[in-house]
Amino acid sequence: MSATDQRPDTRASDGHRSGGGPAGTLDRAPRRRLGVSTVAVYLVAAVVTVATLAPVVYAVLGAFRSTGQITADPVGLPDPWISDNYVAVLTSDTFWRQALNSTVVATLTTVIAVGLGVMAAYALSRYQFRGREALYTFFTLGLLFPLTVAILPLFLLLRQMQLTDTTLGVALPQAAFALPMTVVILRPFLRALPDELEDAALVDGCGRLGFFWRIALPLSGPGLITVGVLAFVQSWNAYLLPLLVLGSPDAYTLPLGVATFSTQYTQDTAAVLAFTSLAMVPALVFFLLAQRRIVGGLTGAVKG
Amino acid sequence: MPTHTPVTPGRATARPGGPARARRGSTGNDWRRRAEVALLVLPALALFLTFVLVPMVQAAYYSLFNWNGLEALDDFIGFGNYSLALGDPVFRDAIGHNLLIVVLSILIQLPLGLGIALLLNRDIRGRGVLRTLIFVPYVLAEVVAGVIWLLMLQPNGVVDEAMASVGLGGLRQLWLGDPDVVLFTLMVVLTWKYVGFAIILFLAGLQGVPQELHEAAALDGASWWQTQWNITIPLLGPTIRIWVFLSMIGSLQLFDMVWIMTGGGPANASSTMVTYLISQGFERFRFGYGSAVAVILFAVSFLLAITYQQLVMRRDTAPTSGRVR
Numbered sequence: 001m002s003a004t005d006q007r008p009d010t011r012a013s014d015g016h017r018s019g020g021g022p023a024g025t026l027d028r029a030p031r032r033r034l035g036v037s038t039v040a041v042y043l044v045a046a047v048v049t050v051a052t053l054a055p056v057v058y059a060v061l062g063a064f065r066s067t068g069q070i071t072a073d074p075v076g077l078p079d080p081w082i083s084d085n086y087v088a089v090l091t092s093d094t095f096w097r098q099a100l101n102s103t104v105v106a107t108l109t110t111v112i113a114v115g116l117g118v119m120a121a122y123a124l125s126r127y128q129f130r131g132r133e134a135l136y137t138f139f140t141l142g143l144l145f146p147l148t149v150a151i152l153p154l155f156l157l158l159r160q161m162q163l164t165d166t167t168l169g170v171a172l173p174q175a176a177f178a179l180p181m182t183v184v185i186l187r188p189f190l191r192a193l194p195d196e197l198e199d200a201a202l203v204d205g206c207g208r209l210g211f212f213w214r215i216a217l218p219l220s221g222p223g224l225i226t227v228g229v230l231a232f233v234q235s236w237n238a239y240l241l242p243l244l245v246l247g248s249p250d251a252y253t254l255p256l257g258v259a260t261f262s263t264q265y266t267q268d269t270a271a272v273l274a275f276t277s278l279a280m281v282p283a284l285v286f287f288l289l290a291q292r293r294i295v296g297g298l299t300g301a302v303k304g
Numbered sequence: 305m306p307t308h309t310p311v312t313p314g315r316a317t318a319r320p321g322g323p324a325r326a327r328r329g330s331t332g333n334d335w336r337r338r339a340e341v342a343l344l345v346l347p348a349l350a351l352f353l354t355f356v357l358v359p360m361v362q363a364a365y366y367s368l369f370n371w372n373g374l375e376a377l378d379d380f381i382g383f384g385n386y387s388l389a390l391g392d393p394v395f396r397d398a399i400g401h402n403l404l405i406v407v408l409s410i411l412i413q414l415p416l417g418l419g420i421a422l423l424l425n426r427d428i429r430g431r432g433v434l435r436t437l438i439f440v441p442y443v444l445a446e447v448v449a450g451v452i453w454l455l456m457l458q459p460n461g462v463v464d465e466a467m468a469s470v471g472l473g474g475l476r477q478l479w480l481g482d483p484d485v486v487l488f489t490l491m492v493v494l495t496w497k498y499v500g501f502a503i504i505l506f507l508a509g510l511q512g513v514p515q516e517l518h519e520a521a522a523l524d525g526a527s528w529w530q531t532q533w534n535i536t537i538p539l540l541g542p543t544i545r546i547w548v549f550l551s552m553i554g555s556l557q558l559f560d561m562v563w564i565m566t567g568g569g570p571a572n573a574s575s576t577m578v579t580y581l582i583s584q585g586f587e588r589f590r591f592g593y594g595s596a597v598a599v600i601l602f603a604v605s606f607l608l609a610i611t612y613q614q615l616v617m618r619r620d621t622a623p624t625s626g627r628v629r
Contacts, residue, residue, distance in 0.1 A: 041426060042428065052441060055449070074460065075465045142356055152359075152591050153366060183348070239445070240559055240578075
């Protein structure tokens with residue numbers, strides 16, 4: 001299969017070796033030599049970690065304080081710990097509705113982008129037809145078309161189609177803009193399936209659509225997950241398109257909700273921190289679950 | 305991008321003659337094949353045309369009109385919007401901000417990201433956890449990150465107080481309120497948000513650098529730093545060049561973080577091409593004018609992309625260096 005698929009294995013074996021596997025002897029010499037600088041490495045690692053996490057920790061802890069506490073002592077720890085802010089957000093309909101909206105929009109985007117993308121990628125990798133490479137180039141050109149450039153006409157189009165304030169109005173354009181990446185990542189995956197496999201399936205009377213459905217799709221699972229995760233995360237975090245398309249608060253996704261909440265409660269820092277902290281939980285959980293795929297996807301996108 | 309390798313020659317020629325495709329003469333089969341291709345490709349093509357290509361072309365068309373997006377599209381003014389936009393000092397500043405962000409992003413994030421990636425590529429305990437943590441800011445929504453930083457940077461906020469507590473109180477600033485400072489404040493936040501992407505990309509690239517080379521160099525008496533500088537970094541070249549490309553495109557498209565934290569202010573000091581586009585198009589309903597700005601934005605991105613591709617990345621995509629799959 002493709003390189004994307006093998007990478008986690010490479011990493012795993014790396015880790016194994018550092019754990020003192022058979023190749024441990026190779027590593028030992030340099031490691032001992034660098035004994036002093038290893039301390040420096042840990043130091044840098046610590047600094048990097050603190051710098052990375054400080055804002056997140058600030059938000060999560062800050063929300064356990066009251067705005068009064070924060071104003072009096074911006075740097076301090078919660079004293080006493082107050083859970084009111086979190087409780088208020090978690091018991092409000094707004095937060096849950098927006099989380100649900102985000103989930104629906106991102107899921108729909110992902111399903112459309114991956115579904116249509118893998119179909120196109122299959123045709124572009126395993127059928128010979130005139131204009132195939134031209135069509136592929138056409139899709140890849142989409143990588144150079146940012147949503148921002150098309151945003152004004154897109155808005156008018158969606159209004160004309162009466163898709164403003166709807167889930168589809170956000171999901172369809174997002175899926176369309178995710179298509180190029182999907183096709184570009186999936187085509188090598190599908191191309192890498194051995195011809196013999198296809199020929200065998202054809203001889204057995206499978207048909208090429210049957211081969212696509214029964215064999216190619218299941219075998220390209222890792223690639224599908226990669227592009228799926230990329231499309232999902234992008235859609236989940238999106239701000240500009242939802243900002244323009246979704247006018248009514250009932251349709252807001254979480255990023256819109258966070259922006260609105262933070263302007264509404266400007267004076268109440270603790271409340272804003274609570275809302276913001278809770279809004280980042282789903283993305284973080286999803287990231288931790290799919291971490292390997294995100295990294296693998298980026299790797300795959302960069303090195304064929 | 306070299307994601308796909310061009311058709312492997314051996315295979316392209318072998319295909320049509322292959323056993324399963326020997327019945328090529330039969331037109332029934334041919335029609336069936338065409339129908340299948342259409343069935344597979346048309347839905348994606350329709351979606352792409354409707355929501356990507358047509359709006360792009362429309363933007364170019366609208367840019368030639370003086371139009372508010374509501375009334376009839378009949379006030380054709382040719383390139384009037386373009387000369388108006390390029391003559392507006394606010395927009396010229398916005399382009400300047402974008403280009404400054406492009407340059408600063410590379411100058412700051414490349415050494416920082418590369419250094420951290422090289423360090424993390426070594427055998428240290430907790431490396432996996434560290435890699436995950438470093439990626440956290442990149443995964444957070446721009447809005448979420450922007451709101452958190454907005455609160456941290458407010459006057460007498462945690463940033464000011466933390467600096468005061470380590471004796472740097474004299475450096476207090478109106479981080480987001482001072483036109484001379486705001487862009488550099490944004491650079492710090494952008495670095496925080498996006499350097500993790502560079503690190504992860506470089507770490508991924510480093511996995512393609514064979515360990516044996518390091519060992520050989522070490523045997524020859526090369527120091528760690530010499531090995532990195534002379535072997536690892538050159539081998540990481542393609543990854544670095546792609547990161548620079550992605551970073552440039554991203555810097556030109558910058559919107560969410562800026563919009564949330566400053567709205568392009570104060571006094572347009574942190575405006576970008578996209579914040580300008582949105583405020584002109586959607587707050588003042590200047591759809592024709594906004595479209596011209598969009599086209600200029602596209603032209604700048606496209607020119608930069610093509611130039612970079614031709615000058616820097618060409619060797620990566622040359623057939624000889626392409627990895628054969």
